Amino acid sequence: QVTLKESGPVLVKPTETLTLTCTVSGFSLSNARMGVSWIRQPPGKALEWLAHIFSNDEKSYSTSLKSRLTISKDTSKSQVVLTMTNMDPVDTATYYCARNLYDYGDYQVDYWGQGTLVTVSS
Amino acid sequence: QTVVTQEPSLTVSPGGTVTLTCASSTGAVTSGYYPNWFQQKPGQAPRALIYSTSNKHSWTPARFSGSLLGGKAALTLSGVQPEDEAEYYCLLYYGGAGVVFGGGTKLTVL
Numbered sequence: 001q002v003t004l005k006e007s008g009p010v011l012v013k014p015t016e017t018l019t020l021t022c023t024v025s026g027f028s029l030s031n032a033r034m035g036v037s038w039i040r041q042p043p044g045k046a047l048e049w050l051a052h053i054f055s056n057d058e059k060s061y062s063t064s065l066k067s068r069l070t071i072s073k074d075t076s077k078s079q080v081v082l083t084m085t086n087m088d089p090v091d092t093a094t095y096y097c098a099r100n101l102y103d104y105g106d107y108q109v110d111y112w113g114q115g116t117l118v119t120v121s122s
Numbered sequence: 123q124t125v126v127t128q129e130p131s132l133t134v135s136p137g138g139t140v141t142l143t144c145a146s147s148t149g150a151v152t153s154g155y156y157p158n159w160f161q162q163k164p165g166q167a168p169r170a171l172i173y174s175t176s177n178k179h180s181w182t183p184a185r186f187s188g189s190l191l192g193g194k195a196a197l198t199l200s201g202v203q204p205e206d207e208a209e210y211y212c213l214l215y216y217g218g219a220g221v222v223f224g225g226g227t228k229l230t231v232l
Contacts, residue, residue, distance in 0.1 A: 037221070047160075047168065047211050049221040064123060083179045096167060107156035107215040108173030115167050 002026035004097050004113035011119050012087050018118060022097030023081040029054055029075045035100035036080040037109060038071065040093040042095070048093075052100055053080060089120045124148055126214050128137035128224035132161060133232050134202045142227045143194040144212030151214065157195035158213040160189055161206075162226075168211065199229075207231040 008020035021040070027034055036052040041047050051061045051071040061069050070083045080097060094115040101108045125147040134140040143150040144157060151157060159172040170179050174186035175195065185201045193214055 039223070046226045047162075047223040049213070049223055050220065060218065061222055098168075101173075106157070106174050107221075108170070108177075109158055109160075109213065110170045110173070110179060112167045112169070 002099060002111045004099060004111060006095060006097050006113045006116040008095070008116055008120065010116075013081075013120065013122050014120060016087050018082075018084045018087050018091070020095055020097075020116065020118075022081045023076075023083070024036055024080070024097075024099070026097065027031060029073050029078060029080065033052070033101050033103050034104055037098050037100050038080075039096045039098060040091075041091040041096070041115075042090075045093075050084075051082060054100070054102060073099045087120045091118070092120045093118060094112050124216060124219070124222050126212065126222045126224040128210075128212060128227045130225070131228040131230065133230045134199070136204055136231055138202050139198065139203060140193070140229065141198045142197045142199075142210055142212075142229070143191065144196070144224050145194045145221060146214055146222075148216075149191060151195045153190065155195070155216070157188065157190075157215040158215075159186075159195075159197045160211045160213070162209045162211065170184065171210075202231055204231050 037052040038050040051058045053071045068085045073080045094117045095114045098109045098112040127145045156174045162168040162170040176188040189196045210227045
């Protein structure tokens, strides 16, 4: 079955760089139409899309956070990595990865990871 | 900065019908934005319900349906159950400009 699992630090200090890893199973990152998104949710607030990467290595980023984000994938390890620079306490949130299926005429987000809470504090 | 707007909160009686909407600051929502809808209960990850306007996932209950309504994406719940009380989010795809989530609708079943 399809699963996604986020991993990374629980606590980061202001100005540090956050690196999160999404390990997937049940599908291949090299399969056509497959992709992975990163999404975050501050405590008590709404979901915020951060970035996605498709199997053809096409990438897209949130316009407001683009300068701070980098998404990449390692197909052999079934992993997608998100880095976010210059972390600030307002970046405290649960970070989710989710699977994308895409094609001409279709874009969907179907399976989600359980999420990982990242706290930014000195 | 593109903004996607949802009703902050709605209340529905058990067995009733309710429609949640999703509007884009760029103009009318069309099928080309591939609207997706998600349900999130407290302490849980979101669960996908609808993709590309009106398509259901294999696990989506039949009482949930998606459509376009008056220039917005819409999610209709018919025959609402108590377990449908949750936060609902829409997502719109802007192609190379990325993806934006709505602010969420808190649905109360009362």
